[in-house]
Amino acid sequence: MANQRLKEALQRNGFDLERAAGVTGVDRKTVERWITQGRVPYPRHRRAIATLVSEAEDYLWPDSVTPELAESELVKLYPRRSDVPTDLWDRLLDTATDRVEALSLAALFLVERPDFAKQLRAKAAQGTRVRLLFGDPGAREAAKRSEEEQLGRGTVAARIRNALAFVRPLADVAGIEIRLHKRTLYNSVFRFDDEMVVNTHVFGVPGGHAPAMHLRKLSSSHMFETYATSFETVWAGAERVRL
Secondary structure (H helix, E strand, O other): OOOHHHHHHHHHOOOOHHHHHHHHOOOHHHHHHHHHOOOOOOHHHHHHHHHHHOOOHHHHOHHHOOHHHOOOOEEEEEOOHHHOOHHHHHHHHHHOOOEEEEEOOOOHHHHOOOOHHHHHHHHHHOOOEEEEEEEOOOOHHHHHHHHHOOOOOOHHHHHHHHHHHHHHHHOOOOOEEEEEEOOOOOEEEEEEOOEEEEEEOEOOEOHHHOOEEEEEOOOOOHHHHHHHHHHHHHHHOOEEOOO
16 A cells, blocks of 8 residues: 555655655665555664654554554544644644634634734735634633633633734734634634644543644545534634624
């Protein structure tokens, strides 16, 4: 079976077979067999390629670690959203060219980043479609979430208002749309082109302490499409925000 993940990782970074062969010290035909025949390189070669393309070794060669993940869209599962590395968020946002989408209640951890608004403005100027979905701070769902997370009354609504303050400079930027929803969320979804981070919601647990999944869209992507469809469903019923 061909290694589509390895092929796409090399192409995404602008590397050809010769470059991969050079960093590993093997010939071009060997690298070609890694891709077309799905052969698994020696550990030292796997490490060299993973470093070259800035990917996890167990993502490029799932069979070498966990056979069950060979056809999985799951890149990595994090016990807590707060465990997602900062450099992963940086890479996802930096490399997105087609779309940036977020479905959450407040996502303060993301929108309060110092350069977040400026990065989205620059992305929109380059033609990237940006769609942001926040909870309606006046909706009962926001109040209920405060109770479920065992927070003070009105805490989630206050967080949403803070998040909206951070994105207010983007309200009239072409290519950026911001809407408010009144849905009970079971997951927060953050999509960057064909990758996304899904943060599960767990009763009684703050979002930052709940698990998160890093997914990547493949040729058969049932999980990815499930969450992408969820985003579209909420988006269709949300109202454009007036900031």
